[in-house]
Structures are given as C-alpha cells and as structure tokens.
Amino acid sequence: MGVEIKVEHLTKSFGKQLIWGDVTLTIPAGEICVMLGPSGTGKSVFLKTLIGLLKPDRGSVIIEGTDIATCPERELYEIRKLFGVLFQDGAMFGSMNLYDNIAFPLREHTKKSESEVRDVVMEKLDLVGLLGTEDKLPGEISGGMRKRAGLARALVLDPEIVLFDEPDSGLDPVRTSFLNQLIVDLNAQIDATFLIVTHDINTARTVPDNIGLLYHKHLAMFGPREMLLSSEEPVVRQFLNAQKVGPIGMSEEKDADELAAESDQDLPALPPIPMQLEPSNGIPRRSQREPGAWCEENGITPPPGSFDQNMSMTTGA
Numbered sequence: 001m002g003v004e005i006k007v008e009h010l011t012k013s014f015g016k017q018l019i020w021g022d023v024t025l026t027i028p029a030g031e032i033c034v035m036l037g038p039s040g041t042g043k044s045v046f047l048k049t050l051i052g053l054l055k056p057d058r059g060s061v062i063i064e065g066t067d068i069a070t071c072p073e074r075e076l077y078e079i080r081k082l083f084g085v086l087f088q089d090g091a092m093f094g095s096m097n098l099y100d101n102i103a104f105p106l107r108e109h110t111k112k113s114e115s116e117v118r119d120v121v122m123e124k125l126d127l128v129g130l131l132g133t134e135d136k137l138p139g140e141i142s143g144g145m146r147k148r149a150g151l152a153r154a155l156v157l158d159p160e161i162v163l164f165d166e167p168d169s170g171l172d173p174v175r176t177s178f179l180n181q182l183i184v185d186l187n188a189q190i191d192a193t194f195l196i197v198t199h200d201i202n203t204a205r206t207v208p209d210n211i212g213l214l215y216h217k218h219l220a221m222f223g224p225r226e227m228l229l230s231s232e233e234p235v236v237r238q239f240l241n242a243q244k245v246g247p248i249g250m251s252e253e254k255d256a257d258e259l260a261a262e263s264d265q266d267l268p269a270l271p272p273i274p275m276q277l278e279p280s281n282g283i284p285r286r287s288q289r290e291p292g293a294w295c296e297e298n299g300i301t302p303p304p305g306s307f308d309q310n311m312s313m314t315t316g317a
C-alpha cells in the first residue's frame, strides 16, 4: 500500500552552510512525487535525510509513527527496510553479474534459500524487462539497462517507499520515456510511495501526482502537479517551464540589476498542462486524479489547450 512520509520543519546545514531550512511537506502513501530544484539546492541531501543517512539539524521525518531523525540506530535499521533506493549510477558492484547484484540484498537481509532468492530475482528482472541478462556484468550493458537493473535491486525487498535519485541522468530522451513508463507501471503494480529527484522537466510535468521545488535554501512550493503547472509564482513558473526570464540566474539568484533589466519583458504565456502519463494497461493508478480535477476544485482556469490527448510538446520551452 505504500506509507506516508511526514516531514516537519526540517533543516540541514553542513558546518556554517545552510542547505535548506524549515522544510515541511507530506509525501502521501502510494503517490508519485517529484522533487525539483536547481543544481546544488540539496535534493540528494534531502533524499539521504529521508532515509536517515544524514541527520538534520532540526525537524522530524515521521514514518509509521517513528521520527527517523531522532530514533535509535536499531529502529532506523528496521525503518530502512521499508525503502528501496535507485541510486544515480545504479550503484552496482562491477565485478558481480546482474543476478548476484540483484540477489545481494536478499542474501544480506533475509534467510531465503537460494531457490527462493532465484524466484525473487527472476520476478524482479521480469518486472523491469531484463530477463535473459542475468549473466552480464554491469559494464557490459547500456546505461538504461543499468538503471533498470538498479531498479530491480531496489525492489527485491518489496519496499513500501522507493526513492529515485535522478533516474534519467545520462539517458537519451527515448530511454527516459521508457523508464518513466516503467516507473508509472511499477507504481500501479506495487502501490508503493515513490519520490523522484530529477532535472528533467518533461518527467516532472507528466509523471508525478505531486511536485516539490527546492530553491534558495527552502521549499518554494509543494503540491499537486496541476497546482504547480498552473502556478504564476515566478520561481515555480520559470523552473517548470525552463525559461531564462525569472528570478533564477546562472548561479542561484539573479541580482537586482539583472531583474530590473528584464522587468519590461513580457513573460511567455503558461504552456498547456499535459495529460499525466498513464499505466500502459490503461487502468488508472489508485492515486491518479482525473485530468483537470485539481484546477476545477480550486477554481483555476488551466492554460488553453491543457489536457489535450494529442498534445505533442509538453514543456512549451
């Protein structure tokens, strides 16, 4: 069913460097969320804090009634079993074939027999479309296949929460589309809570139920996909539409002179909100909402052309 992650007033620094402060949000059980933000805004640090690999300075991360920011190491060890993580590079052991890489967490953390291990490994390989590649070494397969293998390994302990750290990094647009479809299909199938850190605007616009944006040491906005895609808030609008005009500069914020120089420029109209990616079997996911439902409930008129089935360009950039 997936479990909820409740983050309250979370603050993280390294020495004197504040990464982000007072982050409060709830990642709903079973839903897909995307976390965005310019490079260096602390998205990976956020993922690591959620899983207890980094300790926040203040605030809490509540999972099934336990605050993983303060709980004893033993409890943290138990809570971590709820997580599957797809690391950026797949984090495979280079000298082990895919079978042994994927079997690794089962051999480490369970008492399963080798034949039970085999059943799980083959099931997960099938799930990610990699049956038949089990004897290959990670170095012998493409980047896209390595991501899938990493995903199979993240799934072997049947996680309730799956964290994806830039699943699309280094992938071409076609492989990214296939991986996004796999993510949506998996969510429909295993119903776990998914959190994806990405730089890919097309992924952010089409895959998740909810979007968050970290910017300038705080959470600029978090909410339903349609809320952010129809938002006129300058940072959200600029980032989600990949535009140069707006408060975000080449390195963090633009200064007052830069902003004044573009004050007479008209902002391009918000592009249409694309349809959300559906599972390939056409059966909606449990957390999927009707297109336009959030806008209607909140009295927001979506940009013209939104939710058009035939829309080909989704970013409008």
Ligand SMILES: Nc1ncnc2c1ncn2[C@@H]1O[C@H](COP(=O)(O)OP(=O)(O)OP(=O)(O)O)[C@@H](O)[C@H]1O
Pocket: 014, 019, 037, 038, 039, 040, 041, 042, 043, 044, 045, 046
């Ligand atoms: N263990 C650490 N010790 C000190 N500083 C760290 C540590 N981990 C991360 N940082 C710093 O925290 C900041 C945020 O890093 P992080 O990797 O989370 O950013 P990001 O948003 O994921 O970036 P990108 O989009 O480029 O991957 C960076 O300035 C980084 O140098």
